[in-house]
Amino acid sequence: MADFRLSAIDQQILDKVVEVGESTSRHARYYEDHEHETPPTRLEGERGFEEVFPLFGQRQPGDTPMMTFMMAVSIARGSTTGVTRGLGLAMPAGRASGLGNAALQSAGTPEQKAKWGDLFLAMSITEPNVGSDTKAIQATARLDGDEWVINGDKIFVTDGVKCDGAIVWATIDKSAGRAGIKSFLVLKGAPGFELVRQEKKLGIRSSDTAAYSFRDCRVPRDALLGGDETVPKDGGSAGYKGVMKTFNMTRPAVASGGVAKAKGALEFTKAALAQEGVEVDWSRSYNQRSAVEQRLIEMEADTEAAALSVLHAAWLNDVRKPNNLESSVCKAKGGEVCRTIPQAAMELLGGMSVSHDHLVEKFLRDGRISDIYEGTGQIQRLIIAREILGYSSEELT
Amino acid sequence: MITFELNEEQSMIREALQGFAAEVLAPGARAIDEAGEMPADILQKGWDFGLIAAAIPEAYGGGGGDRSCMTNAVALEALGGGCASQAAAIMAPGQFVSALIDFGTEEQKAGHLPRFTGATPVAASLAVQESQFGFAAEAQRTIATRKGNGFVLNGEKRLVPLGDRADTFLVLARDEGSEGLAAVQAYIVPRDTVGLSVETENGTQGLKPLPKGKLTLANVELPGSARLGGDAGIDAARLISHARVGAAAVAVGLSRQATDFAIPYARERVAFGEPIGKKQSIAFMLAEMHIECETMRWMVWKAASLLEHNDPGAVKASVLAQDYVRRKAVKIADDALQIFGGHGFIRDLPLEMWLRNARTLTVLDGPVSV
Numbered sequence: 001m002a003d004f005r006l007s008a009i010d011q012q013i014l015d016k017v018v019e020v021g022e023s024t025s026r027h028a029r030y031y032e033d034h035e036h037e038t039p040p041t042r043l044e045g046e047r048g049f050e051e052v053f054p055l056f057g058q059r060q061p062g063d064t065p066m067m068t069f070m071m072a073v074s075i076a077r078g079s080t081t082g083v084t085r086g087l088g089l090a091m092p093a094g095r096a097s098g099l100g101n102a103a104l105q106s107a108g109t110p111e112q113k114a115k116w117g118d119l120f121l122a123m124s125i126t127e128p129n130v131g132s133d134t135k136a137i138q139a140t141a142r143l144d145g146d147e148w149v150i151n152g153d154k155i156f157v158t159d160g161v162k163c164d165g166a167i168v169w170a171t172i173d174k175s176a177g178r179a180g181i182k183s184f185l186v187l188k189g190a191p192g193f194e195l196v197r198q199e200k201k202l203g204i205r206s207s208d209t210a211a212y213s214f215r216d217c218r219v220p221r222d223a224l225l226g227g228d229e230t231v232p233k234d235g236g237s238a239g240y241k242g243v244m245k246t247f248n249m250t251r252p253a254v255a256s257g258g259v260a261k262a263k264g265a266l267e268f269t270k271a272a273l274a275q276e277g278v279e280v281d282w283s284r285s286y287n288q289r290s291a292v293e294q295r296l297i298e299m300e301a302d303t304e305a306a307a308l309s310v311l312h313a314a315w316l317n318d319v320r321k322p323n324n325l326e327s328s329v330c331k332a333k334g335g336e337v338c339r340t341i342p343q344a345a346m347e348l349l350g351g352m353s354v355s356h357d358h359l360v361e362k363f364l365r366d367g368r369i370s371d372i373y374e375g376t377g378q379i380q381r382l383i384i385a386r387e388i389l390g391y392s393s394e395e396l397t
Numbered sequence: 398m399i400t401f402e403l404n405e406e407q408s409m410i411r412e413a414l415q416g417f418a419a420e421v422l423a424p425g426a427r428a429i430d431e432a433g434e435m436p437a438d439i440l441q442k443g444w445d446f447g448l449i450a451a452a453i454p455e456a457y458g459g460g461g462g463d464r465s466c467m468t469n470a471v472a473l474e475a476l477g478g479g480c481a482s483q484a485a486a487i488m489a490p491g492q493f494v495s496a497l498i499d500f501g502t503e504e505q506k507a508g509h510l511p512r513f514t515g516a517t518p519v520a521a522s523l524a525v526q527e528s529q530f531g532f533a534a535e536a537q538r539t540i541a542t543r544k545g546n547g548f549v550l551n552g553e554k555r556l557v558p559l560g561d562r563a564d565t566f567l568v569l570a571r572d573e574g575s576e577g578l579a580a581v582q583a584y585i586v587p588r589d590t591v592g593l594s595v596e597t598e599n600g601t602q603g604l605k606p607l608p609k610g611k612l613t614l615a616n617v618e619l620p621g622s623a624r625l626g627g628d629a630g631i632d633a634a635r636l637i638s639h640a641r642v643g644a645a646a647v648a649v650g651l652s653r654q655a656t657d658f659a660i661p662y663a664r665e666r667v668a669f670g671e672p673i674g675k676k677q678s679i680a681f682m683l684a685e686m687h688i689e690c691e692t693m694r695w696m697v698w699k700a701a702s703l704l705e706h707n708d709p710g711a712v713k714a715s716v717l718a719q720d721y722v723r724r725k726a727v728k729i730a731d732d733a734l735q736i737f738g739g740h741g742f743i744r745d746l747p748l749e750m751w752l753r754n755a756r757t758l759t760v761l762d763g764p765v766s767v
Contacts (some may be wrong), residue, residue: 001404002467005708064399072399082613213731283578283634283714285762286723301696301721302680308695315401329688377680381688385680388660388687396675 004308005074007063013055014076019272021080023047028083028359035205036198038162046083065318071256071310078260079267081359084206098159099123100167102250107226122163124186124212126156126199133378134169135178139214140168148224150192150217157375160210161198166187167216171185173231183225192217203365241315249373252313252325255334258370259310262303262341265363270296270347272360299341306333325387332380333381335371342367402693406462407471412761413446414472418479423654426480428657429606430750432577435486439496443487444518448472449494457506460516464498466639466767470646470701474694479652481754484647488765489558489607492643493521493567495766496583496636500626505585505642509565520563523583523640524554524612525762534637535578541612542623548624550584550592551619560610561597564588567625568614569633581633583625588616588740591609592617603750603757607764620622635704638715640763642700646755648758649693649724655751658684665735673736682732701767723759730755750756 006014023118024046028181031039032337042048062070078084100121104113139152150170156164165187173180186193196211273279273292280300281291289297309330316323342364346353353360386396403411421442429436452468453459469491485752494513497506513519518733525537539552550570557566565587570582586593598609625631660683663674673679700718703711734748741748 001407001465002402002698002702003398003400003706004702005398005706007398043421061398068399069650082399231615283535285487285535286720287531288533288536297720298724301717304699304717305696307693308699309692311399312691312695317400317401326691329691331685332688333692380682381681382677384684384687385674385677387665388683389674390678391675391680396677396680 079264258338261367338367349388414475422479472645498737603753
């Protein structure tokens, strides 16, 4: 029966995740100010996830299903003020946890997974003039003998500096629209592949963001993910859909990052206001509360609702049910609260919330991206609207 | 363990009640709302599902099933998806019965529960609301004063569900000289008690055909055994949470109903040469409505589930669910009306009724409980 309680061990894991995450808080400001410096493997006073991993061994079959629980872990991790190393997407999967790895796992052939599975792979889709409308991408790939020749420019490549390579979207037939789009694995060092620059950003500064150029970049023929070189004439493409399918797994994860920043800002605010003697009295009715209490309740309700939508989308994955619509729902909610809650937190805290003395302003800057990457909130609403109205992507644009 | 899975019984109840809501409740909703009266056969058909008797222990002649807040949340959402007024009328006696199961002494259970196990509907309900603006459950003006081994009640209760016909009321009152929810207790008051006068109330914006009554309590003398739970009394925070989450569950069903009604209209209605559903301004409203229908439900389920397990976080979860549903359900009903434009304003269609019902459900504590 529906249940929302965590077992003792699961709660212990989440508490430990927060403890470990907070252990580097005093270094966080430095890396905000020196965003292109990679922190050393172990910062002074840093506690590592080796404290958390052994606890996973104590989990029982009756505990929260794994994908669902990992979303709770991700929310707990991201709500802390410590130095984050990358986005921590698929933690604790280890090194091979880039966005491109998710694409490889869902669309790659068994041979490709065996060959590249241990690499750290970024995902390279966005171009200077193409964002959410991914089927309009301009980068091209053409077969020349036993090699693909790729040309084009890519931007906003998450982990694009530190990765071993990237899954790059390019069209093999521009006239075919999205049916012509294929994904290619391009390793660092491939001839004609250049890392152009590392971006400077509002937030998520510990996650590097790269721009790439491909000038007659040559990769082997088997670099085409999934291996299907055909361009179907019916307008659809199994390859394109295969890659889009990875979003059903990654969207809840990215949404959890947005919820995490909302939760972090909320928890910070509750603790700070409690020190000033302002706390929610849960026994009071709506019209008996102060405006600040009511605002805190709304913030907590919104954050909780977004968190539950993330857990629900992941839970569907756990029980092997389709979650296409639900992954967009939770991404829309995660994207909403990552903006509204840190903004509201700073309003309640007042002027000193902007000071670099505190890390609460970081939640606004770090959270903001969650309504943009992995499909903007508007794209999620477009997907949801098409689904519930029964419109194709051509009918509702 | 976090799971969103319903058990087999809950799935069956949901399916059966969704069918009943679509085939019986929804088609009659407008006519019943206009008439402002609840047909007896609706109460009978609702009663026939055995929802209220199911959780009464076998010792008192009931079904002996689990007293499950989750099952009630599922049932209320399903019924609310047909007609909130009829759902409330069908399930209002459950407020009385559940409170008896949760807090009643053996004597109180034996004295009242067997009456609810028969084939004919029995009306009883919870009296929470009072006359004053700014009413809050913890700031009751109905006062209970100790007198010997018993109590004397003075005050006024308004909009009491099934008030026109209920044979027994569970009246909330505050201990004289004490403040806050901790001082609120519940008293079993039979309709014919000396000092209690009951008038039928008509005329509310929403839940219009839900029968209602005004209770005036003038020096109502009650024996000590009338206080629910005896010396132990009740946990009023829990009792009120049950009512708030119950109303929220109905509002989730109503929101889904309004959303599902607006979707086909947006596909049919043509403006400027194409269906309005193909315009992002409308499509995004519908997407938002769908998003909130889903997330509202999980907020209600979590609160209901924690209440069921008497979890320490249950009251907080109930406040959060109530707050969330309060904001979202009214917005959804309001946006559904907006999508229909002027047609939404005309009483031929149910849009304006749903807006009235959504607003009403989210300002009352109740009139149903999980």
